Amino acid sequence: MSQNSLSHILIRKDVLVREAVISGEVVNETPLRIGVGRDNLDLLSTANQALLRVRMGEDRVPVIPGSSWKGVFRSTGERLMRGRGVSVCTGLTKQTCVDKIEDELESLLKRGNYDDAVRLVWEGTCINCKVFGAPHVRASVSFFDSYPKTPTSYEIGTRPMIAINRETGSVSERALVTMDYVEPGSVFTFRINMMNPTNYVIGYIISIIREIDQGLTQVGGNKSRGFGVMKFRDLKLDMKEYVPYKLPEMDPKDEKVEAKFPIDPLSDDKFLEVLKHVKP
Secondary structure, three states: OOOOHOHHHHHHHOOOEEEEEEEEEEEEOEOOOOOOOOOOOOOOOOEEEOOOOOEEEOEEOOOOHHHHHHHHHHHHHHHHHHOOOOOOOOOOOOOOHHHHHHHHHHHHHOOOOOOHHHHHHHHHHHHHHHHEOOOOOOOOOEOOOOOOOOOOOOOOOEEOOOOOOOOOOEEEEOEEEEEEEEEEOEEEEEEEEEOOHHHHHHHOOOOOOOOHHHEEEEEEEEHHHHOOOOOEEEEEEEEEOOOOOOOOOOOOOOOOOOOOEEOOOOOOOHHHHOOOOOOO
């Protein structure tokens, strides 16, 4: 496969050049809460603010949805990129890069000008739209739901919470609620799949993982109360190549990386070094 045929490969889904998987475990160092709201009654709980759960066998267990991970990664990436002077959109409805080029893109697709459409998306979108997706642009990264590693690797706690009236400084009327949460030290699975990731995109994802691992980004609700500090462990990055040369540079911004897999993304800096060269 020639270097020219690798152009725009990150956003193309008609050809498979490489696959990358980051997998391992994640442990909450502080209470974790991903809830379902007050209107959803959980018969397994006495709390009036229950946890999101899924059925696994005979049990209903807490889960960290892949959609939650995606939101955490995208918002963290947005902060990291803007801190480096790289322009990225918010990803919110009607605020993505694709929304600005949607009419032109649809026109090209209707006329069958697929090469021009790919070029338009490549030139008109930020790294977050390319990696995490946008209207008409399928994400290059897939986030799996995180489940308890074993039936005994988690515990559920319940605590009362109150709301303070900002004007009076006293407890608001009918403000006492009870809330379920996952006790610290619970162990969940973790997995990300990447399709055709460039080397700098792998570095980008690893940089976000490190932000979370260092407690600089929290997961779930009640962050202001210290909830959602997570720690990764036993992570490994594995790669499968479908080109005849190892870890090539995938586009003009990319650089070649040499590595033996699997590697530990929390301690190996090869891909982070490539990300450093991605300029605004």
